[in-house]
Amino acid sequence: MVYDLVVIGGGPAGYVAAIRAAQLGKKVACVEENRAGGTCLNWGCIPTKSLLRNAELYHIVQQRGEEFGLKFDHLSFDWTRVISRSRKVSDRLAGGIEQLFRKNKVDYILARGSVPQAHVVEIVDRDNKRKALEASRILLATGVVPREMVGLPFNYKTVISSKQAMVLPHLPEEILIVGGGAIGIEFAYFFNAFGARVTLVEVMPNVLHLEDTEVSEALATSLAKQGIRLLTNTRVEQAEIKGGSVCLTLFGKEGKMVLQSPTVLVAIGVSPVLPPGMSFELDRRGYLKTDDYYATSVDGVYGAGDIIGPPWLAHVASYEAVQAVNGMWGSSKPKRTSVFPSCVYCQPQVASVGVTERDMREKGLQYRIGRFPFHASGKALAVGESEGFVKLIFGEPHGELLGAHIVGSDATEVIAELGLAITLEATFHDVIDTLHAHPTLSESIKEAAEAAYGLATHI
Incomplete structure (x- = not known):
């Protein structure tokens, strides 16, 4: 049997690519060495958010309990359960991806994959049995691993x-x-x-x-x-x-x-994981080099996700995977994205999309800045999370939104609206003419936009 597509890697790029190709009616296999979901779901994005939620709740109750009228005697935590909750969340979602593979008739293969020659993927399963899969197209989505520090390699203990x-x-x-x-x-x-x-x-x-x-x-x-x-x-x-x-x-x-x-x-960065077998053209940092169609230097082999370089974000990896598959069988040229949200989930949270003020200054461009502090937000004060602010960057003379930056509670949820606004080339007028519910943290966006032009009501 010849597959239309064999994907090596089952992370946010790999599993999404496999499912999208199956939705287009293609015969697809996804080869994953460990577990569906990749680093993001099993050892990255998802379990860390579970751990951070535990930490946030404990920190609030321990440090700020009296502020909310809460009293606890001998407050403590169960470290084993703190960790196990995050593992259970990952397990549940990994099982969900496996179910999606079955639903979309994707052959999910637990094995290590390599590309010994064009249009062939060799797999080695956990019993060390080898098998060759023929494929019209191959997508590499093997991701990255934590980078070691020179002179201090990981020993996984200290x-x-x-x-x-x-x-x-x-x-x-x-x-x-x-x-x-x-x-x-x-x-x-x-x-x-x-x-x-x-x-x-x-x-x-x-x-x-x-x-x-x-x-x-x-x-x-x-x-x-x-x-x-x-x-x-x-x-x-x-x-x-x-x-x-x-x-x-x-x-x-x-x-x-x-x-x-x-x-x-x-935590000094990441290094690419290249599958063994054929040699591919790499960029200067060692990442897989791809063209506008996500094609590598080897005919019929494509790349998407972290393996092709920064920004090393799961949502960007999934976007690239869909674009790569659409490019393989679609009628239009696949897209690359330069507008993507970046999120950090500590407290206060940090989220951004688009340019920074530093970018604008370095390019010598004219711009306006609008800021709105959360200590002036009714919702932020009501929930006891008044730290931080919204900062918006508008281009001149047309007032188009070019960048948005938030530090504060739920910044990672609020940022999506601003990414949409930049994608749609929204202006200052579009932002302030959009009604935002009151009281919400998101209405701080409207206030920040108004502040850029001296029109803010609440500061």
Whole structure:
């Protein structure tokens, strides 16, 4: 039997591509080495959100219970259940994807896949049995893995990645996190909320350095108030394991310092996972190089998702997968996206879409900024989450919305409207003419738009 499409990888790019091709009437197989859902569902996006929800609830009750009229004697937590809840959520959703495969008649194959030659996928199952699958087209969606730090490889005990951080058998009394991106920040919040002493080291001037500077600085201030020690502009010069601890020599704004911790979480980025077999043309960073149709340098082989490079986001991976499949059998050229939301799920949350103010300044473009603080929002005050703000960037002279940045409670939910507005090329007038329900956090969007033109009512 010859498949129309064999997908290697069952994550947000792989499983979505397989289902979309099946919906188009194609004979499809999806080869996944571990479990449906990939890193996102099993060891990334989903289980971390479960853990962060646990942390948020515990933090609110412990630190702010009296504010809400709540009293608890001897408040505590069950660490085993904190972890197990996240695993149950992942298990349930992974099973859901397997059901979707059955519903759409996708052959789901638990095996390791390689591409020994064009139009052939070789699979090796868990019993080490080999089999060759013929395919008219092959899609590589093998994703990425955590990147190791030079001089401090993972030993999965004292030096861990995000995967081990999700299932630690006990809450560490102290943890040192290297890397101030989304993963590092989320775990810093998580462990700190449950009482661990957290130090985070970031080589760049700000945590979340790709975000708007104003947002990054606001988040850093909030995390520091929560008790997280942030060392920005600080690099790791030397690392060694001494006994049961890790010793890091750092150099930063405060000069040279030596920190020791029983656990170090390395969250400095990711590395691509290339399937064995044929050689493919790669970009300068080692990611799979694809053309406008998501095609690789090998005839009939395509790529989508994290394996083709940043931004390494599940929703972008799924979008690319659909576009790649549509390009294979559609009548129009597939699309690439440059407008996508970025979300960080600590508290306060951070979400953004479009350009930053830094981008506008560097390009020498004219713009207006509108801000609205959540402490002026009735809904934010009512629910006790008045920290943060909405910041909107409008181009001049036409007033089109170009960028949106939020730090605050539920920022990751509110951002979707702004992504739609940018996609539709909405202007300042479109935003303020859209009625927003009261009281909601989303009405802060309208207020921020009005503030850009001196028309805000509530500030």
